[in-house]
Amino acid sequence: MQLDLNLLAALDALLEEGSVAGAAARLHVTAPAMSRSLGRIRRTTGDQILVRTGRTMTPTPYAIAVREQVHELLHQVHGVLAPSRELDLATLERTFTLRWHDSLIALSGPALLSAVREQAPGVRLRFVAESSTDTPELRRGEVDLEANANRPSAPDIRTESVGETHLVVVVRQDHPLTRLKTFTAQQYAAAEHITVSRRGNLSNALDDALAQLGLSRRVVASAPTEAAALEFARTSDLLLCVPDATTRSAVTDLGLAVLPFPLELPSAPVYLSWHHRYDTDPAHAWLRGLARTALTMDGAPS
Known part of the structure; x- marks a missing residue:
């Protein structure tokens, strides 16, 4: 046959x-x-x-x-x-679409764009927001590179761990909790909170962790992005839990205070993912290398 x-x-x-x-x-x-x-x-x-x-x-x-x-x-x-191809960055003209968590865009996006502009000025980057539902754009080739805490399970998606991050609590600079010598889980639960959720959820895994201690918290609002949630925290008494990497710029730019998270939680991974059709694509491999460097350099998750 x-x-x-x-x-x-x-x-x-x-x-x-x-x-x-x-x-x-x-x-x-x-x-x-x-x-x-x-x-x-x-x-x-x-x-x-x-x-x-x-x-x-x-x-x-x-x-x-x-x-x-x-x-x-x-x-x-x-x-x-596939024919073998020499990669000429000086003449490369291509647009890459990157679906990254918004905190990773804020932290590592500028370094990535700077490296791309320096090496291949004809290349353009499209950073797009994460969807509120699982979508097949990565498999369809509509998204070139993902970076977030989710490890895709599809067999045709390549995934590489590029770091990890830990949760911390951020509050406005003169929040009453900043004057305490110790910050306990009970004090954390007694405060009012804002969460980050693309779907608008008012509870998450942190509530499960508190429940194991017999505690519960009151979440009064959710925001779709960390940038929006940080602004809420800056202008109110609300507590916000974010990855520690986020605070490295937020403390400086927004004048927020950082408190250690009062519960023992495992670190959250950061994954870089792409479809295997790009494994041997020289331009895509070049971009992956720059993204890997940007995500693991100082100021990004480690």
Whole structure:
């Protein structure tokens, strides 16, 4: 039997998108053409691959079992067929989209942009906000590089740990708590709080940790970004918990005071993530190196 590599690409897209329409859009073909490819794949494999369940398509057990293998095979084919390219940064013109946590953009974005401008002035960076829900843009190639505390589980996403950070409490400079010699969990719980939540949640893992001590706190507001929450803390008596890296600029720029977090909590990791299709892309590898340096340099999580 002659192997058609186009079917491998179609199968990969179908398994990633979970629909004929999504796979067609991914490969820039028509839906009828993708439907015909699905038919050929079914005849070749003897498996339905995707079956309709209500309004959605569900992968079969066989499709789930071979999904990672299909990803890897397609990646190997691209590596063999991709022409070798010399990277000329002086003439490189490209726009990269980076979806980073807003605190990481504030801390490490300027250093990254400065390095990019110095080495490749034709390159542009698009920093976009994190979504309030899990989205497939990284897999679709609509986002080139992610940086946050979440480790993607998809087999086709490469992830590298670039550091970790710890929580601290920030308050306005003359907050009554700054005059205490010790800061206890009971004092923390008794205060009023603001949280950072893209979804508008008024509780998080900190409340679970307090509950284990028989404590609870009153969260009076949530803000979608750390920048907004820091401003609330600066102009009120509200307490805000943020990664310690955030405070390195906030203390100077906003005049906030920093208190040690009064509970024992594990550190939070910082991950850099990208789709494996960019593993051998020289320009993307160059950007990853600069991002790694920016995220691990002084002033970023360590």
